[in-house]
Amino acid sequence: MRRLGTALLAVSMLAACGPGPQAETPSESAPSTPAVEQQQAPILTQTNVDVAIECSGILEFANTASYSLLDRYLPSNVVTNIVNRRATAPFTSLADLSTVPLVGPTRLKQLEGGARTMDFIDADCVGILDGIAISRDDQTAIVNLVNSIDDSELHDVLPDAWNGAVNLLNTRPFTTAQQIADTAGIGDVSFRNIRNSATLSRPLEALFAAVNAIPSNGSYGATTLRHFDWWNIASEQHYYRDDKTCFGLEPSSVPSGAYVRPNLADAAEVRAAVQNAVAYVNGNTLIPASVRTAGFANLDSLIAGRSFKGCIITYENDPWSRNTVHIYVDTVTGFSVMTETWWAE
Structure with a gap:
């Protein structure tokens, strides 16, 4: 695989700092020599782009291949349009490529085929599925998520694809991302939402795992979750005390006896709940600063300017303990977090 040009293109794409270095027109015969190859493991996509880094050779191929090479894989009029457009600015995304006249899903797949044949991409790039190019790591994360996600969360991730969510639930388990896309x-939109749910919150999930790994001292503790069945948690009934305040839910989803708050939650409320859970178990001291910093930065990037439905639940199963649960679900993307803190005498 032509690693050097691909890596440079990927860095320029993700940094969003303008066009990167101009790659030379690739040879139409042998692959790059080992002297310019840079081996790297598959990379999980953690930003909302439409080309995984391991697939950025598709864009490199479109940006640098000669007219005659592109003409092997595309109709001549399409090649002319691509070459004329790239003369003004390099392509930075599949969406950008799709603005070229006559370039649609079929032409993008043909470009992918050319890039793969000419060794601009290899098996680390699964390919273009439903408008995004995913890596092998992306595929693993997507398949694992769809095979394990709860009904309520999957429908939140796919708010405009109810039938699609039902079909996924009825058809799983899957072994490939292609099966999911098909x-x-x-x-x-649905497939991209699934990819985002599977890959974009890994630093936050690492922070949550660190919180959950802190041993309980028997009198108090905290749990933080990124993926969970909010419906079952919110609708559960408790013996001694069961106070629920919910917001943004469909009337049929409001738990029995819950107070309905008129306002949705915002980013500040979500962050405060997570901060409280981390601090509650002394996570600011026990969790490495690098994990906390990356986790909260990731959280901030996912909640900024967003609105959330959910519930705040305080319950007691006896007079000598108390649990407080915060559930937040993005009303558009389905991104969700849950925190639970508890104490017992």
Whole structure:
């Protein structure tokens, strides 16, 4: 695989700092020599881009291949349009490529085929599925998520694809991302939502895992979750005390006896709940600063300017303990977090 040009293109794409270094027109015969190869493991996509780093050779191929090479894989009029457009600015995304006249899903797949044949991408890039190019790591994360996600969360991740969510639930388990993309009711927006849910919150998930790993001292503790069944948690009934305040839920989803708050939650409320859970178990001291910093930065990037539905639940199963649960679900993307703190005498 032509690693050096791909790596440079990927860095320039993610940094969003303008066009990167101009790659030379690739040879139409042998692959790059070992002297310019840079081996790297597959990379999980953690930003909302439409080309995984391991697939950025597709863009490199479109940006640098000669007219005659592109003409092997595309109709001549499409090649002319691509070459004329790239003369003004390099392509930085599949969406950007798709603005070229006559370039649609079929032409993008042909470009992918050319990039793979000419060794601009290899098996680390699964390919273009429903408008995004995913890596092998992305595929693993997507398949694991769809095979394990709860009903309530999957429907939140796919708010405009109810039938697609039902079909995924009825058809799983899957072994490839292609099978998921091919499921009836799953299209470009839905598949991208699934990819984002599977890959974009890994630093936050690492922080949550660190919180959950802190041993309880028997009198208090905290749990933080990124993926969970909010419906079962919110609708559960408790013996001694069961106070629930919910917001943004469909009337049929409001737990029995809950107070309905008129206002949705915002980013500040979500962050405060997570901060409280981390501090509650002395996580600011026990969790490495690098994990905390990356986790909260990731959280901030996912909640900034967003609105959340959910519930705040305080319950007691006896007079000598108390649990407080905060559930937040993005009303558009389905991104969700849950925190629970508890004490017992």
